[in-house]
Amino acid sequence: MASLDGARNEAPRTSLLNDPVIRGIVYQIVVGVLVVGFIVWIVNNTAINLAAQNKTTGFDFLWKTSGFDISFSLFPFDRTSFYWQAFLVGLTNTILVAVIGIFFATLLGFTIGIARLSSNYLISRLATIYVETIRNIPLLLQLFFWYFAVLKAMPAVKDSIALPLDTFINQRGLFVPKPLIDEGFTFVWIALIVALVGWFLLGRWAKARLERTGKRFPVFLAGLFGSALLIAVVWLISGAHLTFEPPVLNRFNFKGGVELPPEFVALAFGLSIYTASFIAETVRGGIQAVSHGQTEAAQALGLKEGDRLRLVVIPQAMRVIIPPLTSQYLNLTKNSSLGAAIGYPELVNVFTGTTLNQTGRAIEVIALTMLVYLTLSLTTSAIMNWYNARVALVER
Amino acid sequence: MTDFAFVRSEMTAAQPAPNRSSGLVAWLRKNLFASFSDTILTLLGVLFLIWAIPPLYGFLIGRAVPPGGTVEMCRVENVGACWAYIASEIEFFIYGFYPMAEYWRPNVVFALLVLLGAPLLIPKVPFKVINAVVFFVVFPVVAVVLLSGGSFGLREVPTEQWGGLLVTLIISVVGISLSLPLGILLALGRQSKLPIIKSLCIAFIELVRAVPLITVLFMASIMLPLFMPQGMTVDKLVRALVGVTLFSSAYMAEVVRGGMQAIGRGQYEAAQALGLGYWKRTGLIILPQALKHVIPGIVGNFIALLKDTSLVYIVGMKDLLEAVKTKNDAIEWASPTQSVTGYIFAAFIFWVMCFSISRYARYWENRLNTGHKR
Incomplete structure (x- = not known):
């Protein structure tokens, strides 16, 4: 409608009712008044309802002791901890x-996205079956399946199923060896950082030389072997030890090792399997979006197979793949809230579940939870917009 | 001076194509054994099939207890799927706690859904407009009256007693038919040049898309009653419907916006030049092209919504998943494979619905593919 702005400088011969600009203003005022009125109505109702239920509001509950336990946490938490710690x-x-x-x-x-494009009939069919099966079954149902039907049906602790690499699985979860490192390892970490920085500098030098003289340098191989050599030498000299403490079956439970609860295993497994089917489709679409002419042009320029992929096809495919890939990552993060249904203590379970039930502060708790996800999403999309602007095709 | 040594007077018979370029051997060679690494991949694939198929067959069919079997048959060592359990509980999976004497009412609704929906989906059937009006206006009223009862001498059945596939279908059908128009309106609002309307739409869309469906459902089930005037209660099913529809419409809006942005400026300008007003321009020129572009996205959203209906379980609704989970814990059919069988059954139902929607969308895409083929 604003495109008619220019015409308004001429004498308008229509009535005010038909003037698009004035109409626009009227529409907006009407909508604005309706929305504001609706919000006032809701706030008013809520205040009356809360007063009737004798409920207080505010975020002061965050500094009260929670009085409940959380089965799985990365730092100490018990019933004397505060709600903000929960x-x-x-x-x-x-x-x-x-x-x-x-x-x-x-x-x-x-892997599966590339397999779907394979010229091998059997492989591409298997990948298609995977994608079409997993994509069309609700995630919650898959989580229930892994948790209630598979992991809960595992044998009891004393009949644990032994997997390779000293890993055990039973009703109580997955038991994996725990890596133990001593003080000497500090030097190894420093060596690792030095090696990575060196690798990066080597890459810059090689690129500068390629542009100056046209001579190639095998950056990847040199970097890999150089780093490995440096780390190995430092490791040997510093006398650092890396040992794995395997879980050992006692009379009642495993001792040592790391214990991953079944809720965690089921959620991580289910989320990976489910999201992988969507990522596979994204990857397939991205690679197919690069037209065959690009490959042929690269061939005509005399690029080698590896360079063709690395310099021509993959950068163009990534431009198509990355934005939907990020939204899949975001979806996975949001879907992790389904862990609440199988008892994994993530944000929705701990906060919107237990905390809300105990404190009754529905509005505050739900607002805080939404704020967390909102922050995650907005940050990601801000980064994405920056990336898109960077890789966007610059046209005439 | 010409001197032909030999001139052929009739055609020779065509020779069969060489073995290397046609027939089974060539197909195998091209698709399975094209190179050394290809051969290894094929062998790995075959090994996988050999490893996976016999146990799967044994579990689903070979060692399974067919419908009509007894609990004892399901309790033996190393038994397969217990289909007898599914068969004996099938009514609960479909109707939930709906009173058994009234099963004919959901049945009529199911039948109407198919009878009115199918002609709408098949392009060749005439009377589309009447059909659509009946399906979207008359049918919902009839369905609500029939299912909840309380009038026309029908016994009242409160929504707490509805359950199973019935609830799943109600939420998906209502969600699908409301979220598309709502999403289109939101997309138009977002594309609008009126700043207040535009910013309201953007705020709504971005807020809803940023949070997981569970929090929206929690909000609908916990906060909606707080928002209402005192004494006014909202039915639990309606709360879930509001949550699912609002959630899905935000995603729908983004899909529709993508389609609208794909349309060249020339289309808008040509419509303006013809003297069409905003609504005619949008309804007759822009939307038909925009929606055509984004059919895959819209259908993707429909499928996502259908799958997402299972989440209403978390806020205490009784849908198909809840029915299966409840019965999986029931003692009468307790047997080693009971819950696996239950979940496989539910997964199969969802899979059939979602997969057929996506196939149907593929068909429409091909039908509408007018002149965009390269």
Whole structure:
């Protein structure tokens, strides 16, 4: 409608009722008044309802002792801890399962997405079956399946199923060896950082030389072997020890090792499997979006197979893949809230569940929970917008 | 001076194509054994199938207890799926606690859904407008009156007694048919040049898309009663419906907006040049093209909504998943494979619905693919 602005400088021959600009203002005032009125009505109702139920409002409850236990947390928490600590435990548990889920979903998703494009009939069919099956079954149902039907049906502790690498699985979860490192390891960490920085500098030098003289340097191989050599030498000299403490079956339970509760295993596993099917589709779409002419043009320029992929196809495919991939990561993070249904103590379970029930501060608790997810989403989309602007096609 | 040594006077018979480029051997060679690494992949795939299929067959069919079997048959060592359990509880999975004497009412609704819905989905059937009016206006009223009763001499059945597939279908059908128009309105608002309307729509869309459905459902089930005037209660089912519809409409809005942005400026300008007003321009020129572009996205949202209906379980609604989970814990059919069987059954139902929607969408995409093929 604003495109008619120019015409308004001429004498308007229409009545005020038909003037699009004035109409627009009227519409907006009407909508604005309705929305404000609606909000006032809701706030008023809520205040009356809360007063009738003798409920207080405010965030002071965060500094009261919680009085409940959380089965799984990264830092100490017990019934004498405060509600804000419960909030933090929920938040860290959400982030923990999201990070692990994202890692495995990416690995599996890229593998299956590429497999779907394979020229091998059997492989591409198997990948298609995976995607079409997993995508069309609700995540909550899959979580129930893994948790109630698979993990809860595992044998009792004394009949644990032994997996390779000293790992055991039973009703109480997954038991994996715990890596133990001594003080000497500080030097190894320093060596690792030095090696990575060196690798990065080597890459810059090689690129500068390539542009100056046209001579290639095998950065990847040199970097890999150089880093490995440096770390190995430092490791040997510093006398650092890396040992694994395997879980050992006692009379009643495993001792030592790391115990991953079944809720965590089921949630991480289910989220990875489910999200991988969507990531696979994203990857497939991204690779197919790069037209075949690009590959042929690269061939005509005389690029080698590896360079063709690395310099021509993958950068263009990534431009298509990355935005939907990030939204899949966000979806995974939001879907981790389904852990509440199988008892994994993440944000929604700890906060919107237990804390809300105990304190009755519905509005504050739900607002805080939504704020967390809102922050996560908005941060991610801000980063995405920055990235999109960076990689966007610059056209004439 | 020409001197032909030989001139053929008739055609020779065509020879069969060489073995290497057609037929089974060539197909195998091209698709399964094209190179050394390809052969290894194929062998790995075959090994996987050999490892996976026999146990799967044994569990689902071979060692399974067919419908009509008894609990004792399901309790033996190393038994397969207990289909007898599904068969004996199927009514609960479909109707929940709906009174048994009144099963004909949901049945009529199911039948109407199919009878009115199917002609709407098949392009060749005439009377689309009448059909649509009946389906979207008359049918919901009839369905509500029939299911909840309390009038026309029907016994009243409160929504707490509804359950199973019935509730899943109600939430998905209502959600799907309300979220698309709502989403279109939100998308139009977001594209609008009126700042207040635009910012309200953006705020709503971004807020809803940023949070998980569970929190929206919690909000609908816990806070909606607080928002209402005193003494006014909202039915639990309606609360879930509001939550699911609002949630889905925000996603729908973004899909529709994507389609609208894909349309060239020339279309808007041409419509303006023809003297069409805003609503005619949008309804006749922009939306038909925009929606056509984004059918895959819209259907993707429908499928997501159908799957998301299972989340209402968390706020205490009794949908299909809840019915299966309740019966999985029931003692009468307690057996080693009871819960696996239950979940496989529920997964299969959801899979059939979602997969057929996506196939139907593929069909429409091909039908509407007018002149955009390369």
